[in-house]
Amino acid sequence: MTAILSVSDLTVAYGGVTAIDGVSLSVDDGEIVTVLGANGAGKTTLLLAIMGAVPASRGRIALRGTDVSRSRAHHRLAQGLVLVPEGRQVLVSLTVEENLLLGAHLRRDRQAVRNEIAAIYERFPNLGQRRHTAAATLSGGEQQMVAIGRAMVARPQVLMLDEPSLGLSPLFVSKVFDLIEEMNRSGLTIVLVEQNTGKALSVAHSATVLELGKVAIAGPSEALRNDHRLLEAYLGGAADIADEPSSMRANSQ
Numbered sequence: 001m002t003a004i005l006s007v008s009d010l011t012v013a014y015g016g017v018t019a020i021d022g023v024s025l026s027v028d029d030g031e032i033v034t035v036l037g038a039n040g041a042g043k044t045t046l047l048l049a050i051m052g053a054v055p056a057s058r059g060r061i062a063l064r065g066t067d068v069s070r071s072r073a074h075h076r077l078a079q080g081l082v083l084v085p086e087g088r089q090v091l092v093s094l095t096v097e098e099n100l101l102l103g104a105h106l107r108r109d110r111q112a113v114r115n116e117i118a119a120i121y122e123r124f125p126n127l128g129q130r131r132h133t134a135a136a137t138l139s140g141g142e143q144q145m146v147a148i149g150r151a152m153v154a155r156p157q158v159l160m161l162d163e164p165s166l167g168l169s170p171l172f173v174s175k176v177f178d179l180i181e182e183m184n185r186s187g188l189t190i191v192l193v194e195q196n197t198g199k200a201l202s203v204a205h206s207a208t209v210l211e212l213g214k215v216a217i218a219g220p221s222e223a224l225r226n227d228h229r230l231l232e233a234y235l236g237g238a239a240d241i242a243d244e245p246s247s248m249r250a251n252s253q
C-alpha cells in the first residue's frame with residue numbers, strides 16, 4: 001500500500017512549550033489510523049499542524065508524495081486535507097443546510113454537491129427534516145453529524161476527526177463510529193483522534209499513541225487491543241477498554 005499522508009519528524013511549539021516533538025506518522029490509502037493519548041499529549045496540535053492551522057518549526061508533511069509543509073491551510077484544504085475540529089464548530093445561527101453548504105465553498109460542481117447533501121439527508125432523515133432550521137436547535141449528536149457531513153461535502157482525500165464522540169450520548173457515539181466505518185468502507189482514508197480507546201481501536205487499522213508530544217507506541221490496532229496493560233500505562237484513566245471482548249480482558253484480572 002502507498003502512504004496517502006506522510007508526516008515526518010514534525011515539531012510544533014507554542015511559545016516555549018513544545019506540544020509535538022519529532023512526530024512521524026504514515027497513513028495508507030484507505031485505512032483508518034487512530035491517534036490516542038492522554039489530555040495534553042498533543043493530538044489536536046498534530047491535526048492542526050497537518051492542516052496548516054498552526055506552524056511547524058520542523059518536519060515534513062506530504063500528501064500523496066507531494067510536500068505540503070509550506071502550503072497555507074486553505075491550499076491544503078483544497079488538496080483534500082479536511083478537519084472536523086474538536087467541539088464540532090457548527091455555526092449554530094446558520095441552518096443545517098447552510099452549514100453543509102459551507103463545506104462546498106471550494107467546489108464548482110453544484111449539482112454533485114446537491115446530490116451529496118441529499119445523500120446526507122437520506123442517511124440522517126432528522127437532518128433532512130430540519131434542513132432549514134437553525135443548527136442551534138439540534139442535539140450535540142446531530143450537530144456532530146452536520147460537522148462530519150460538512151467535511152464530506154468538501155470531498156476529503158484524508159478526513160481528520162478530532163474527538164468526534166466527545167460528550168455524545170451512547171446512541172450517538174455508536175452512530176458516529178458506524179458512520180466512520182461506513183465512510184471508510186466507501187474508500188475514505190481517516191485519521192481519528194479519540195479518547196474512546198476501545199471503540200477507536202475496534203474501527204482503526206493502525207494506531208499511534210502520543211505521550212507528551214512524542215510517539216510512545218505505533219502499530220496495528222489489533223496488537224494494541226491485545227495489550228491493554230501497555231495502553232493503560234500511556235492512557236491511564238483514558239484507557240477505556242470497555243469494547244474489548246471479555247476473553248481478552250480476563251487476562252489481566
Ligand SMILES: Nc1ncnc2c1ncn2[C@@H]1O[C@H](COP(=O)(O)OP(=O)(O)OP(=O)(O)O)[C@@H](O)[C@H]1O
Pocket residue numbers: 014017018019037038039040041042043044045046
Ligand atoms: N494555543 C496554545 N497555546 C499554548 N499552549 C497550547 C496551545 N494549545 C495547546 N497547547 C499545549 O500544547 C500541549 C498539547 O495540547 P493539545 O491540545 O494538542 O493536546 P490534546 O492531546 O489534543 O489534548 P486533549 O485530549 O485535552 O484535547 C498541551 O501542553 C497544551 O497545554
Ligand SMILES: [Mg+2]
Pocket residue numbers: 043044045086162
Ligand atoms: Mg485535543
